[in-house]
Amino acid sequence: MLIVQVKEGEAIEKALKKFKKKFEKTGVVKALRERSKFTKPSVVFREARIKAIYKEKMQRNEEA
16 A cells, blocks of 8 residues: 655645655556466576676676
8 A cells, every 4th residue: 555645735736746756666567467477488488598697797887
C-alpha cells in the first residue's frame, strides 16, 4: 500500500504527481507487462548476456 503525505493547503495535482512517482518506482506495471507475455528461457538468457556484454564494454570505456 502506498502512502503519500499531503501537507495542508497542498494542491491535489502535486499529491497525485507524488503518488504516480512512488507507484512507478514500485515496478508494478513493469511486472504486469512482463507476466502478460511468455518469453522463452533461451531468449531471456540471450538478452541477459547481451546486456552484460554492453555493461562490461561501457565500464571498460569509463576506465580508459
